[in-house]
Amino acid sequence: xxxxxxxxxxxxxxxxxxxxxxxxxxxxxxxxxxxxxxxxxxxxxxxxxxxxxxxxxxxxxxxxxxxxxxxxxxxxxxxxxxxxxxxxxxxxxxxxxxxxxxxxxxxxxxxxxxxxxxxxxxxxxxxxxxxxxxxxxxxxxxxxxxxxxxxxxxxxxxxxxxxxxxxxxxxxxxxxxxxxxxxxxxxxxxxxxxxxxxxxxxxxxxxxxxxxxxxxxxxxxxxxxxxxxxxxxxxxxxxxxxxxxxxxxxxxxxxxxxxxxxxxxxxxxxxxxxxxxxxxxxxxxxxxxxxxxxxxxxxxxxxxxxxxxxxxxxxxxxxxxxxxxxxxxxxxxxxxxxxxxxxxxxxxxxxxxxxxxxxxxxxxxxxxxxxxxxxxxxxxxxxxxxxxxxxxxxxxxxxxxxxxxxxxxxxxxxxxxxxxxxxxxxxxxxxxxxxxxxxxxxx
Numbered sequence: 381x382x383x384x385x386x387x388x389x390x391x392x393x394x395x396x397x398x399x400x401x402x403x404x405x406x407x408x409x410x411x412x413x414x415x416x417x418x419x420x421x422x423x424x425x426x427x428x429x430x431x432x433x434x435x436x437x438x439x440x441x442x443x444x445x446x447x448x449x450x451x452x453x454x455x456x457x458x459x460x461x462x463x464x465x466x467x468x469x470x471x472x473x474x475x476x477x478x479x480x481x482x483x484x485x486x487x488x489x490x491x492x493x494x495x496x497x498x499x500x501x502x503x504x505x506x507x508x509x510x511x512x513x514x515x516x517x518x519x520x521x522x523x524x525x526x527x528x529x530x531x532x533x534x535x536x537x538x539x540x541x542x543x544x545x546x547x548x549x550x551x552x553x554x555x556x557x558x559x560x561x562x563x564x565x566x567x568x569x570x571x572x573x574x575x576x577x578x579x580x581x582x583x584x585x586x587x588x589x590x591x592x593x594x595x596x597x598x599x600x601x602x603x604x605x606x607x608x609x610x611x612x613x614x615x616x617x618x619x620x621x622x623x624x625x626x627x628x629x630x631x632x633x634x635x636x637x638x639x640x641x642x643x644x645x646x647x648x649x650x651x652x653x654x655x656x657x658x659x660x661x662x663x664x665x666x667x668x669x670x671x672x673x674x675x676x677x678x679x680x681x682x683x684x685x686x687x688x689x690x691x692x693x694x695x696x697x698x699x700x701x702x703x704x705x706x707x708x709x710x711x712x713x714x715x716x717x718x719x720x721x722x723x724x725x726x727x728x729x730x731x732x733x734x735x736x737x738x739x740x741x742x743x744x745x746x747x748x749x750x751x752x753x754x755x756x757x758x759x760x761x762x763x764x765x766x767x768x769x770x771x772x773x774x775x776x777x778x779x780x781x782x783x784x785x786x787x788x789x790x791x792x793x794x795x796x797x798x799x800x801x802x803x804x805x806x807x808x809x810x811x812x813x814x815x816x817x818x819x820x821x822x823x
Contacts, residue, residue: 381665381688387528389661391519394535396654398542398571400715402564403650405546407716411726413561415639416498418646419485422631424505426624427477431470431509432516433620437613438463439664440671440758441605442524447675453592456521460594462606463517466613471510478506488632491639497561504565508572515572518579518594524668525589527582534578542571615760619751619767626771626779626800633783633793641790644729647715648794652737652744655700659693659745663752666690670756679821686753686812690746697745704738733794740798743805750808757820759811766807775800 399421406417438459445455477484482499486492519531544554545567552558559566583589627649634645666689673682704711708731709718716723716730754763779796782788788795815821 381662381669381685381692384523384528384668385662385665385689385692387532388523388664389658391528391531391535392657392661392664393654394532394539396650396657398535398538400650400654401539401542401546402568403646403715405550406561406564407647409550409560411639411643411722412493413497414646415635415642416494417501417561417564418631418642419490419494419498419635420481420502420505422628423481423484424478424502424509426621426628427474428509428512429620429624430617431467431474431513434470434610434613434617435463435466435513435517436520437609437616437755437760438517439520439524439667440612440674440755441609442521443668443671443756444675444758446524447672449676456525457592457594457596458602458605459609460517460521460592461598461600462602462609463520464514464594464598465601465606466609467513467517468510471513474509475506478502478509488635490632490635494635494639501561501565504562505568508565508569511572511576515575515579518576518583521592521594522579522583522589523664525592527586527589530579530582530586534575534582537578538571538575541574542567545570612755612758612760615764616755618764619760622764622767622771623800623804626775626797629776630779630793630797633779634790637783637790637793640725641729643726645733645790645793647712647726648730648733648737650715651704651711651734652741655697655704655737655741656744656748658696658700659748662689662693662696662745663748663750666749666752667756670753671758672756674757674821679816682756682821683815686749686756686815689749689753690809690812693745693749694742697741700745701738701741704734704741708734729790732791736791736794736798740801743798743801747801747805747808750805750812753812754808754815754820757815759815759820762811763808766811767804770804770807771800774803 407414441459442456445452445459481502482495485495485498522528522530546564548554548556549559549563549566583594631642631645634642666686669685670682673685712718712727712730716727718727751763775796778799779793782792782795783790786792
């Protein structure tokens with residue numbers, strides 16, 4: 381579990397560093413551009429998480445096919461091909477939605493001063509959607525085939541590309557125009573394309589991966605496999621929408637409270653999301669390991685793989701929570717100038733929100749690992765229902781009540797986020813505990 385999870389978790393952390401580069405550069409432009417970028421990337425990120433989860437349903441299928449061992453090469457190739465078909469479909473839908481960014485911002489009650497630059501930024505950013513989703517599919521493929529370290533190195537390359545791109549296009553260096561906020565979107569597009577090209581180069585230069593010819597006969601349809609990915613992936617996407625939608629709606633709620641609270645929320649949430657990438661990587665590894673043993677029909681090994689994932693995720697979340705409580709200002713200094721008087725109000729809010737983020741780290745890590753283990757058993761429908769109940773009834777309901785009907789304001793919104801994670805973590809762990817009784821181990 382550790383051998384598989386470590387490079388995946390590191391790749392996730394590096395991917396967050398890619399996003400953090402955007403925040404670091406945009407934050408230098410001022411509070412308004414940062415708030416506008418936060419609104420745009422919140423909506424864009426929600427769609428990306430949703431579509432990546434939908435196409436990422438290929439992960440348990442690949443793992444099970446490898447576990448069964450019969451015609452694995454052909455079956456894996458079919459699964460990857462149809463996942464890439466689904467990538468293009470999802471990307472076109474997402475790009476269409478992004479074209480109505482300004483209207484979406486105004487419909488949710490956002491300040492017109494923020495809505496206009498946020499909508500323009502979102503429309504430009506949408507061109508990176510298809511290559512980013514495709515990268516996620518190829519990343520799943522290389523990890524399941526025992527090459528997760530490729531994802532680590534390629535994501536590290538993406539950090540350097542995105543940093544240079546932001547430096548060039550946001551502020552106008554290396555002969556590039558100083559585009560300001562739109563320059564960050566241009567950098568993201570370039571980074572996505574180079575990342576996709578890097579995955580293809582890695583796959584076709586590695587002897588083991590090259591054997592699968594994942595782009596061979598790319599025009600050939602396998603509709604039964606396409607439907608299987610969608611069948612497993614839709615509930616996973618719904619879970620992502622439930623959780624990501626909760627956090628995204630929190631950004632819009634914070635926007636209604638005030639720009640300073642929204643900016644503080646954006647920075648604090650970036651840190652919480654950064655820490656979450658390790659348990660998320662453990663959950664990805666749990667899906668592959670549990671799925672492999674599920675395909676092989678070894679229920680005892682599947683159980684050990686799942687419990688290993690839960691243990692590792694919990695231990696790391698405990699360490700991350702301690703760091704947020706003990707060293708909030710040094711952590712925040714990575715993103716903003718903590719000594720600048722102009723950032724004092726935003727920084728005060730961000731420190732408060734980090735305390736709540738520390739509290740829900742343990743539950744967020746546990747639910748990520750439990751969800752990943754259940755996906756390895758191709759159990760996604762009931763976890764979807766549990767996630768919807770936990771995130772939107774317990775989580776969003778608490779956030780609205782405490783955020784707008786009590787003096788807690790933005791702090792109340794974050795308490796709502798924590799409440800949703802606590803409930804979902806408990807429900808998913810309960811289902812994993814009852815996997816034998818519920819018949820989830822039957823292939």
